[in-house]
Amino acid sequence: MNSTGEPGRMIEGRKPPLNIFLPLFLYPVILILIACSSVDAADRPNIVVIMADEKSEITEQRTNQNGQRSREVSNHGSNIALASKEELYLDRKLAFANPEVDNPNLPNVLLIGDSISIGYTAYVRRDLIGKADVYRIPTNAKNSAYGLEHLNDWLEMKSLKWDVIHFNWGLWDLCYRHPESNVQGNRDKVNGTLTESLEGYRSNMKKIVARLKQTDATLIWCTTTPVPAGEAGRKLGDDVKYNLVAAEIMKANKVRINDLHSHALLRLPETMVREGDVHFTEEGYIHLGSKVAEEVSAAIAKRAADSRREIE
Template sequence: MDVPPLVDSVAGDDPDLPRVLVVGDSISMNYHDAAKAALEGVANYYRNEGNGSSTDHGVKNLEVWLGDYREKGRHWDVIQFNHGLHDLKQPYDATTGTWGDYAVPLEKYRENLEREVAILKKTEATLIWCSTTPVPNDNTGQYSRRKGAAVEYNRAAMEVMREHPEIQINDLHAFVCKTNAFDQWRMGNDVHFWSQDLQGLLGEAVAASIAKGLSDRRK
């Protein structure tokens, strides 16, 4: 599947501010506006066009999303990245009550993340791995996912990130699990966050993580 590159952003940038990029799936689309607003006056904020989907998709398209970062004004100071919810999809057989294979098996997921890290390091940006938000309960519908699968994939991701201690961690999974405002959301089975209030909380958490990355970069 072809993906569009980032819209040429230089003309709209504040040249006095750093440039940050978020690479992610529809969850990053949910909190995009809130995170961008929280970083207004702090950073020029961008995310990949469309849905970042799985790590298979990310490996194929990451360089497109990064753009011509070696050119003046098109560099990245901080990049937050995540894949997971599309990797952990599993077909569900209602007749037998059984789950099929993950869309991207755990070992392939690790390999893909290693490849992404290698690509991202070329930018010389401060890198932030964002953990995959929870699957609150089993969803056996069109986009079937199993409760607890995100824990397995986050564990695999951390095995990769521990080999790269310079990569910062934004544990958005823990944030959703521990914040009371998400109590009702955790009773459902939709992985998305449609409430503006919840989008705001996620956006603020992402903005805080990015702001820390920027601050650490200046030290």
């Protein structure tokens, strides 16, 4: 693998030595590479993930099987692709690679959400390099009842003052599940039981917002992304119903709203990972991440402006 992280691509300007014994040297190396490529990604002891911001500042993170960052190297002047779909969507280790050291000169951002937020977290970090330290909770936030139960632990997972908290619950709440269903997640909208009713969701979200407001952070509610036709455990249109309930609560509490639902629709269905699946392709997560980063940036700017006015 070359310095750009792309296998088999020669570095520009560097020519291989013209040696008649080169094929003899390369043959065992090729055999080793073929053998390694056949090993499942989950069995590899280390996974290399590469991010790049628009200024081509590259951050290479080597992550072990526990998702803990063991090495970080910065480079400049290169043009390297983002994390692959395998690394982002299947392994998802990069999403949980929170900053090891807080930069006191940057605002602290906390992302809370389900697998959709796990998918776009890496791209939000990329877009906010130099603007904010972006953290996420160490797990999938699942449904609102689960979130309410664990919220205190997540808010206190680091001794940091949160400046912006971007959060969502919904897709798990509106999902029907049945213990005998063989579909992933035991989803079954025909025979299953709804995880959380609209009224239960309303009650949980009111309590969650009340707790989040105690942090004095700028809060951003992210609308639940679309439920596609053919989803095994979710009914078409329920995403809109739950979003309306959440929006009512957010408006009453003067919480900013990031309409990620409408933003996602701009690139659907081509960014669906597969038909009837609520998840997205890598391009889809980049699309969502850019919107989240934009909303977080706006909140940071407003917070800074308000602070200056208070000082004046």
